[in-house]
Amino acid sequence: xxxxxxxxxxxxxxxxxxxxxxxxxxxxxxxxxxxxxxxxxxxxxxxxxxxxxxxxxxxxxxxxxxxxxxxxxxxxxxxxxxxxxxxxxxxxxxxxxxxxxxxxxxxxxxxxxxxxxxxxxxxxxxxxxxxxxxxxxxxxxxxxxxxxxxxxxxxxxxxxxxxxxxxxxxxxxxxxxxxxxxxxxxxxxxxxxx
Numbered sequence: 001x002x003x004x005x006x007x008x009x010x011x012x013x014x015x016x017x018x019x020x021x022x023x024x025x026x027x028x029x030x031x032x033x034x035x036x037x038x039x040x041x042x043x044x045x046x047x048x049x050x051x052x053x054x055x056x057x058x059x060x061x062x063x064x065x066x067x068x069x070x071x072x073x074x075x076x077x078x079x080x081x082x083x084x085x086x087x088x089x090x091x092x093x094x095x096x097x098x099x100x101x102x103x104x105x106x107x108x109x110x111x112x113x114x115x116x117x118x119x120x121x122x123x124x125x126x127x128x129x130x131x132x133x134x135x136x137x138x139x140x141x142x143x144x145x146x147x148x149x150x151x152x153x154x155x156x157x158x159x160x161x162x163x164x165x166x167x168x169x170x171x172x173x174x175x176x177x178x179x180x181x182x183x184x185x186x187x188x189x190x191x192x193x194x
Contacts, residue, residue, distance in 0.1 A: 037063035
């Protein structure tokens, strides 16, 4: 429902912030990673996710899009809810979490409060292939979209194609095409070949 909230940071503590945007104060739960990223800023932009259940609507906020995407991957695993996902992001950095899952580093994952052996194994089992397929650091570092190739590659990865395969296809198209393609044309041609 809310992609992000950009506004004045009126209150901040390690568990949540209050961001005023358009005269409304939004109570947003955050991880320690996001808390550290905010620093002493008076204004902030938090990428958000709204958790809706019978008795509450809860906003979770993230310093960047990559952290939010990692959080959504984490909570897609059976037995991991939003609070556990936030606990994981507060215990170790998103980069460390991603690396631990890809490399099946169960001891590191089990050191996170609230995660036992079975949950750690389930995390690796369900997310390892997804994170490998997307490529190293794809969740953490979002491309700056400075080139048509970057934008097309990002779109194809979001559609579920393996990063290496999509990149090879895009490179082939760019080599064979002399005219300057738009992002849309490049994506369409890549989809025909993938």
